[in-house]
Amino acid sequence: MFETRLKVYEGQRAAVSRVGKDPVNAPMIRHWCEAMGDTNPAYSGPDAIAPPTMLQAWTMSGLSGHTRGTHAYDELLGLLDDAGYTSVVATDCEQEYLRPLRPGDEITYDSVIESVSAKKTTKLGTGYFVTTRMDIRVGPDLAGTHRFRILKYAPLRRADRPAAGPARRDQSQKPSRPRPVINRDNAEFWEGVQRHRLLIQRCTGCGTLRHPWLPGCNACGGLDWDTVEASGEGTVYSYVVMHHPPFPAFDPPYAVGLIELAEGVRMIGNVLGVPYDKVRIGLPVRLEFREYDEELVLPIWCAQEGAAQEGAAQEGLYEHR
Structure with missing residues (x-):
């Protein structure tokens, strides 16, 4: 059964003992705060800490990527691709902050495939939600966790899409505009x-x-x-x-x-x-x-x-x- 094959990947490692490309540093903190308009004094000065929401920033690989430590995640996505679930969309992330990060901290992290859902039907199409959990450490200390969830899905064919309602303002000959992303915050x-x-x-x-x-x-x-x-x-x-x-x-x-x-x-x-x-x-x-x-x-x-x-x-x- 296909879903049984997917479940085999739960608990397998997606990354092992990777090292952040840069230590936590003041210039990145400053750029982040300027972009976000965050003037909290805790993020500057000799005793500065990094904004907690920068947690994932210290693990990002940039255009050159990372040397992979395990192929389980690639194998899982390849299995879904081969079954026709070729499209992907990020759906949400959750972070937990356990220790402040300070300039000079060297980051290491591991990632595990935490869960693969049963088949789900969404407005985009039918597919599977894949959740990974990243554990970010400074030395032996766990600094935070980052859960990231994607949907791997087979997009609806044009013939399968629900018929649109009556168009307004001479838009009848045009495809509908993209919908805003609405969540509990907005x-x-x-x-x-x-x-x-x-x-x-x-x-x-x-x-x-x-x-x-x-x-x-x-x-x-x-x-x-x-x-x-x-x-x-x-x-x-x-x-x-x-x-x-x-x-x-x-x-x-x-x-x-x-x-x-x-x-x-x-x-x-x-x-x-x-x-x-x-x-x-x-x-x-x-x-x-x-x-x-x-x-x-x-x-x-x-x-x-x-x-x-x-x-x-x-x-x-x-x-x-």
Whole structure:
């Protein structure tokens, strides 16, 4: 039986006594904190520790990879590939922190195939969840554990996909847009979007607003929060114009902006209302909600009237010339 063959791999090693490519170090901690906007003083100075959520960073192999210590994990994935479960998607991870990591610590780690699920049917297709557990150590001390779960699945054939509901806004000839990833941390945000409300998390301890939604506050570490509704006013903080690669649900070129809301947080969305090549940093925009089909509502950002007229005039002048 196929599932019996898969279960044989449970408990087998996926990596043995591997060594982190770099010791825990201050530059990586600084880059991480800058990228995450984390100003916790515990992560700087002579007695600094590494942010606990960097746990996996010290084990990552980079483009050159690691010399493999065991072939069990590759064999398991190969077995699934041969059976037609050729696609993979990461589903979730869990971490446990047992010891602070400090600059200079040398990391070693082992990994084990912890479980292979029974066959599961998902919206992506039918397949198996494979969970590995990594134990990260400094010398003999266990510093933390990292569980990582993937789904190896056979993607649904086009004929097997459920029929889409009635399309809206002239989208009937296009494939549906990709769906946002909704989890327990951001579900309330997307529920608000469905009701045409843009909700921002607010820490009830220190009052700091945050986006994207997180389980805890970066400023004070508090876990309690409520929400405030955004006014809908914002400006383009940064942007890119997408030309390639083409996606069937989109019409390139189009502008994607990092929008700074009047409340101070930033979020990403399409910028409409002016030609894509007239989008500029500082462009004032206003929130709108667009329904793409029966289930999908997304926030978008439209140039405010004066800016839109100016952009249209400039475009007309350019064409006239």
